[in-house]
Amino acid sequence: MVAAPGEGTLSRVERKERTRRAILDTALDLSADTSLVAVSLRQVAKDVGIVPTAFYRHFASIEALGLELVDESFASLRAVLRDVRRPDPSLKELIDGSVDVLAEHVDARRAHFGFIARERVAGPPAVREAVRHQIELVERELATDIARIPGTENWSADDLRVLSKLMVTSMVATAEMLIVAPRPEAETEIKDSARTQLRMVLVGAVNWRSET
Amino acid sequence: MVAAPGEGTLSRVERKERTRRAILDTALDLSADTSLVAVSLRQVAKDVGIVPTAFYRHFASIEALGLELVDESFASLRAVLRDVRRPDPSLKELIDGSVDVLAEHVDARRAHFGFIARERVAGPPAVREAVRHQIELVERELATDIARIPGTENWSADDLRVLSKLMVTSMVATAEMLIVAPRPEAETEIKDSARTQLRMVLVGAVNWRSET
DNA sequence: GTCTTCGGTGAACGCTTGTACTCCAGGGTG
DNA sequence: CACCCTGGAGTACAAGCGTTCACCGAAGAC
Numbered sequence: 001m002v003a004a005p006g007e008g009t010l011s012r013v014e015r016k017e018r019t020r021r022a023i024l025d026t027a028l029d030l031s032a033d034t035s036l037v038a039v040s041l042r043q044v045a046k047d048v049g050i051v052p053t054a055f056y057r058h059f060a061s062i063e064a065l066g067l068e069l070v071d072e073s074f075a076s077l078r079a080v081l082r083d084v085r086r087p088d089p090s091l092k093e094l095i096d097g098s099v100d101v102l103a104e105h106v107d108a109r110r111a112h113f114g115f116i117a118r119e120r121v122a123g124p125p126a127v128r129e130a131v132r133h134q135i136e137l138v139e140r141e142l143a144t145d146i147a148r149i150p151g152t153e154n155w156s157a158d159d160l161r162v163l164s165k166l167m168v169t170s171m172v173a174t175a176e177m178l179i180v181a182p183r184p185e186a187e188t189e190i191k192d193s194a195r196t197q198l199r200m201v202l203v204g205a206v207n208w209r210s211e212t
Numbered sequence: 213m214v215a216a217p218g219e220g221t222l223s224r225v226e227r228k229e230r231t232r233r234a235i236l237d238t239a240l241d242l243s244a245d246t247s248l249v250a251v252s253l254r255q256v257a258k259d260v261g262i263v264p265t266a267f268y269r270h271f272a273s274i275e276a277l278g279l280e281l282v283d284e285s286f287a288s289l290r291a292v293l294r295d296v297r298r299p300d301p302s303l304k305e306l307i308d309g310s311v312d313v314l315a316e317h318v319d320a321r322r323a324h325f326g327f328i329a330r331e332r333v334a335g336p337p338a339v340r341e342a343v344r345h346q347i348e349l350v351e352r353e354l355a356t357d358i359a360r361i362p363g364t365e366n367w368s369a370d371d372l373r374v375l376s377k378l379m380v381t382s383m384v385a386t387a388e389m390l391i392v393a394p395r396p397e398a399e400t401e402i403k404d405s406a407r408t409q410l411r412m413v414l415v416g417a418v419n420w421r422s423e424t
Numbered sequence: 425g426t427c428t429t430c431g432g433t434g435a436a437c438g439c440t441t442g443t444a445c446t447c448c449a450g451g452g453t454g
Numbered sequence: 455c456a457c458c459c460t461g462g463a464g465t466a467c468a469a470g471c472g473t474t475c476a477c478c479g480a481a482g483a484c
Contacts, residue, residue, distance in 0.1 A: 012481055016431070034249040035334040040471065053473080054432045061472090121388065122247040122334030132392075162408045166382065173381045176333065180344075196374045204416020224451055228461070252441060265443080266462045273442095426484085433478075441470070448463075454456090 020058050022048045024072070027065050028111050035122045036066050036115075066119065066127040073112035074134045080105045080171075081138065085145050095202065099194045102171060103187065106178045113175040135172075139164045151206075163205050170197055232270050234260045236284070239277050240323050247334045248278050278331065278339040285324035286346045292317045292383075293350065297357050307414065311406050314383060315399065318390045325387040332384075347384075351376045363418075375417050382409055 010018070026047045030039045041062055045052040059065040083101045084094070106113050120131040142164040146152055152160075174194045181187050222230070238259045242251045253274055257264040271277040295313045296306070318325050332343040354376040358364055364372075386406045393399050 012430080015481095019431080034336070035247050037246045038249045041473095042471065050431090051433055052471095053434085053475090056473085057431055118334045122330045124246070159408070162405050163412065165405065166409050166412065169385045170378065170381060173385075193374050193377065196371070197378050200375065200378065200413060200416040200420050202416070203420045204412040204414070207419045208412050208415045224460080227451095231461080253443095254441065262461090263463055264441095265445090265464085268443085269461050428483075429481085431478105431480100433476105435475090435477105437472105437474075439471080441468105443467090445466080446464085448461105450460095452457105452459080454458095 016058075019048070019050065019054075023055065023058055024065065024069060027062070028069055028115060031118070032111060032114060035118050036062065036069075036127060037122065037124055063124045063126050066124055067130055069115060070119070070127060070130045070134060073109075073115045074138070076105065076109040076112040077116065077134075077138060078141070079109075081141060081145065095195055095198050099174075099191050099198065102174060102194075103178060103191055106175045110179055113172075114179050117172060117176045117179070135168065139168050142168060159205075163201075166201055167198075170194070170201070228270075231260070231262065231266075235267065235270055236277065236281060239274070240281055240327060243330070244323060244326060247330050248274065248281075248339060249334065249336055275336045275338050278336055279342055281327060282331070282339060282342045282346060285321075285327045286350070288317065288321040288324040289328065289346075289350060290353070291321075293353060293357065307407060307410050311386075311403050311410065314386060314406075315390060315403055318387045322391055325384075326391050329384060329388045329391070347380065351380050354380060371417075375413070378413055379410075382406070382413070 023044060027036070027039055027044050030043060030047065039062060041055050042052045044062070045055050059068070080102055083105070084098050087094070087097060116131060116135075119127050120135070121128070123131065139161070143157075143160040146164060147155070147160055174190065174197075177190050178187060181190055235256060239248070239251055239256050242255060242259065251274060253267050254264045256274070257267050271280070292314055295317070296310050299306070299309060328343060328347075331339050332347070333340070335343065351373070355369075355372040358376060359367070359372055386402065386409075389402050390399060393402055
């Protein structure tokens with residue numbers, strides 16, 4: 001990494017961390033217009049401003065880099081869950097807020113949500129695997145969140161799993177749409193649709209429970 | 213294409229069509245373990261058994277090939293809709309059958325459904341665009357199908373769109389899971405889950421309509 | 425002040441990639 | 455019959471790829 005003018009005093013670990021971050025960000029950026037499998041080590045190095053071989057000082061391969069990005073991206077996804085469960089968890093008026101929270105996070109961490117959506121189905125095998133595993137964990141986490149909501153005490157574990165799966169699926173799908181959206185005007189439409197969707201799902205879950 | 217022994221008599225157009233098919237199938241196959249963007253013209257040619265330059269006699273580029281595969285794959289998806297709407301469309305007992313129909317089609321056209329799932333988010337730009345467009349068409353098609361079912365006459369157009377969007381999304385998600393599934397034993401579990409999911413959604417739609 | 429550690433360099437390797445050319449053989453057509 | 459059309463072969467090239475190796479200079483440890 002070439003020394004930036006005006007800030008010559010950086011410790012060695014600071015410099016290393018800075019380059020490492022640059023590599024991660026650049027790779028995330030390059031993968032955005034297809035997939036990580038189409039990203040070359042040399043292109044990353046070139047964009048970062050280091051020589052190709054210097055890449056190896058930080059990661060063993062693009063795939064290893066990808067696993068790191070998986071962790072980062074899922075930190076962003078978990079943050080959504082955390083923010084959603086923070087207010088008073090009443091099953092009904094939770095909905096409107098949830099969608100807004102999701103939209104906020106997607107907007108702030110656009111690259112991460114896109115990364116998850118892409119690499120889940122089209123990443124390097126190890127990365128794909130890691131994403132699937134993380135999604136399963138998030139589904140479980142959401143299931144226990146739902147179980148804590150008053151009125152869901154007598155639900156079976158299976159029902160909880162199915163519902164949280166459904167919610168995570170449409171959460172990811174909504175995130176995808178928000179990312180692809182031609183910026184601001186279509187966004188409210190997508191959010192409205194997501195809210196309706198979420199209502200349908202929840203009303204369905206409640207009524208279906210009491211029916212069976 | 214090297215002449216296959218024992219069937220030397222093929223017209224020129226037949227031979228061309230045969231090579232063309234081989235190219236399409238090979239590309240579909242190679243894209244299966246990541247994405248079309250990771251498939252090289254040379255690799256396809258090699259696997260087909262022709263010299264790289266001969267590829268151009270059939271397609272201008274891998275991307276053009278991809279657009280062709282999009283059409284084929286969506287023929288497979290539309291076939292699901294066609295088979296689902298064939299029996300008597302009563303909203304309730306339709307569900308169990310639908311999931312089986314989907315599973316059948318996914319099993320028969322595994323490669324096509326995987327292709328859609330992957331290239332939708334991670335294909336070459338033009339391919340991605342084409343997939344999104346086709347999905348929108350399928351959503352519309354499903355919406356008019358639903359509108360024909362007795363009991364949905366007074367639904368708003370927006371509600372129809374939202375519901376069909378939700379159904380297509382979970383249809384694609386289910387197909388994905390079936391494809392990834394460690395063959396036969398997990399399949400019934402996925403199908404059960406999908407049925408429950410579908411019931412939740414439909415019950416939700418019905419009840420939510422009558423509530424508002 | 426000396427020695428060590430280590431992020432970054434630069435040249436070199438063998439291989440794959442897309443694409444441009446010319447050429448050929450054999451079926452289709454007059 | 456002779457002629458053309460065309461799918462495929464063969465050769466060639468410049469560019470990009472991942473990876474190896476020896477080397478350097480400055481920050482950090484002592």
